[in-house]
Amino acid sequence: MEIKAFQDFYPDHLSHCYGCGKLNEHGYQIKTVWDGDETLTTFTPKHYHTAVPGFVYGGLLASLIDCHGTGSAAAAMYKQEGREMNTEPSFRFLTGSLNVKYLKPTPIDCTLEIRGKIREIKGKKVTVDVEVWAKGEVVVTGEVVTIQVPDRYIHDIIKSANK
Numbered sequence: 001m002e003i004k005a006f007q008d009f010y011p012d013h014l015s016h017c018y019g020c021g022k023l024n025e026h027g028y029q030i031k032t033v034w035d036g037d038e039t040l041t042t043f044t045p046k047h048y049h050t051a052v053p054g055f056v057y058g059g060l061l062a063s064l065i066d067c068h069g070t071g072s073a074a075a076a077m078y079k080q081e082g083r084e085m086n087t088e089p090s091f092r093f094l095t096g097s098l099n100v101k102y103l104k105p106t107p108i109d110c111t112l113e114i115r116g117k118i119r120e121i122k123g124k125k126v127t128v129d130v131e132v133w134a135k136g137e138v139v140v141t142g143e144v145v146t147i148q149v150p151d152r153y154i155h156d157i158i159k160s161a162n163k
Contacts (some may be wrong), residue, residue, distance in 0.1 A: 005031035006039075006071040009085040014092060019067030030064065032071040032116075034079075039072040039116035039128075045108045056106040061140050064114050065130045066098050069144025072116040073126035077148065080121055093126060093146035106132065106139040116144075124148035 007020045007030065018027040032041045043064055051057040073093040078085050106112070113133040120127045125147055132140040 003033055004085075005033055006075045006085060007031055010092075011090065017067065019063050020071055028064070028067070030067055030071075030114075032068055032075070032114075034075065035115070037117070039068065039075060039118075041068045041071075041114040042111050043114065044111045047108070050108060051105075054108055056108050056112075058100075058102055061102070061106060061132055062098065062100045062142070064112070065100055065132065065140070065142035066095055066144060068114045068116055068130055069098075069128040069142070070095060070146050072118065072128045072130075073144070073146035073148075076118040076121060076126055076128075089150075092149050094149050096125065096145040096147040097143075098145075099143040101141045102139070103141065104137065104139045106134050110135050119143075 007022055012023060015021045015023040018024055020030050021027050022029055028043065030041045030043060032039050041064070045056050045060065049057050049060045070093045074091045075085065077091040114130060115133065116128045116130045118126065119129050125145060128144045128146065130142040130144060131138045
């Protein structure tokens with residue numbers, strides 16, 4: 001049985017994000033799943049994700065942490081309510097703040113593991129602690145504070161952008 005990623009449950013109108021949008025053919029199209037009490041995304045950088053030869057560009061790492069965090073927040077809210085991710089009303093989160101710490105240069109020649117732990121769910125705010133692992137070591141950490149956004153608000157933003 002195939003495990004569906006959190007992002008597979010996003011409706012099409014919310015699936016264009018450069019990091020996690022399944023409909024963005026030029027984006028990363030990350031896929032996040034539960035791994036016990038943690039969330040997990042794997043990502044293999046391409047040669048063009050280079051900062052300096054042999055190492056990953058830091059902006060890529062920050063965006064992976066960002067999208068991993070928002071997807072993890074949505075999944076955590078569904079889990080807290082005992083609901084499946086395909087049930088309405090949907091939970092969608094945007095980044096309220098992102099704090100990234102680069103601990104070591106991140107090698108480009110491996111698959112990265114992005115792991116999240118839900119620190120806190122408080123009302124419409126979910127805080128996710130994220131670690132990026134490369135070759136068995138934590139190379140980057142992040143804190144993503146996410147804010148729940150009503151689906152209607154997202155529709156209004158898209159409608160305004162398309163005018």
